[in-house]
Amino acid sequence: MSRFERHMFVCVNERPPGHPKGCCKEKGSETVRALLKAELKKLGLTSVVRANASGCLDACAHGVSMVIYPEGIWYGGVTPQDVPAIIEQTILNGKVIDRLLIPDPAFAPDHKQFPILPLPQGKDNSSPV
Numbered sequence: 820m821s822r823f824e825r826h827m828f829v830c831v832n833e834r835p836p837g838h839p840k841g842c843c844k845e846k847g848s849e850t851v852r853a854l855l856k857a858e859l860k861k862l863g864l865t866s867v868v869r870a871n872a873s874g875c876l877d878a879c880a881h882g883v884s885m886v887i888y889p890e891g892i893w894y895g896g897v898t899p900q901d902v903p904a905i906i907e908q909t910i911l912n913g914k915v916i917d918r919l920l921i922p923d924p925a926f927a928p929d930h931k932q933f934p935i936l937p938l939p940q941g942k943d944n945s946s947p948v
C-alpha cells in the first residue's frame with residue numbers, strides 16, 4: 820500500500836499580469852488549495868489524502884485546474900465554493916462531479932465512479948463536510 824491513497828494536485832502557477840495564458844494563481848488557486856487542506860485536516864484525512872501545490876498542469880484556459888490521482892480526475896474552473904463538494908462527493912464517496920470536469924476530451928476520466936476511500940479507523944464516510 821502506498822503512503823497516501825490519493826493526491827489532489829492544484830495548480831498554483833503564477834504568470835506576470837497580462838500574460839496571454841493567464842494563470843491559476845490569479846484565479847484563486849491558493850485559496851482553493853488552502854481550503855482543501857483545511858477540510859482534509861478537519862476530517863482527519865491528512866494521512867491518506869494530500870492537497871499538493873502543483874506547477875502548471877497545461878490546462879491554463881480551464882483554471883483553477885486540479886487533478887486527482889490515481890484516478891486521473893481533471894477538474895477546472897474550481898472555486899472555493901466547490902471545495903466541500905470535491906471532498907464529500909469525490910474524495911469521500913468516489914463520485915466524479917460532472918459540472919467540474921474540464922470540457923475537453925483530452926482531460927476526460929475513463930470512469931465516473933471509483934472505489935470509496937478507505938478512511939482511517941473511526942472515520943465515517945457519511946460525515947457532513
Ligand code: FES
Pocket residue numbers: 830831832833841842843844874875876877878879880882884
Ligand atoms: S497555470 Fe494552471 S494549468 Fe497552467
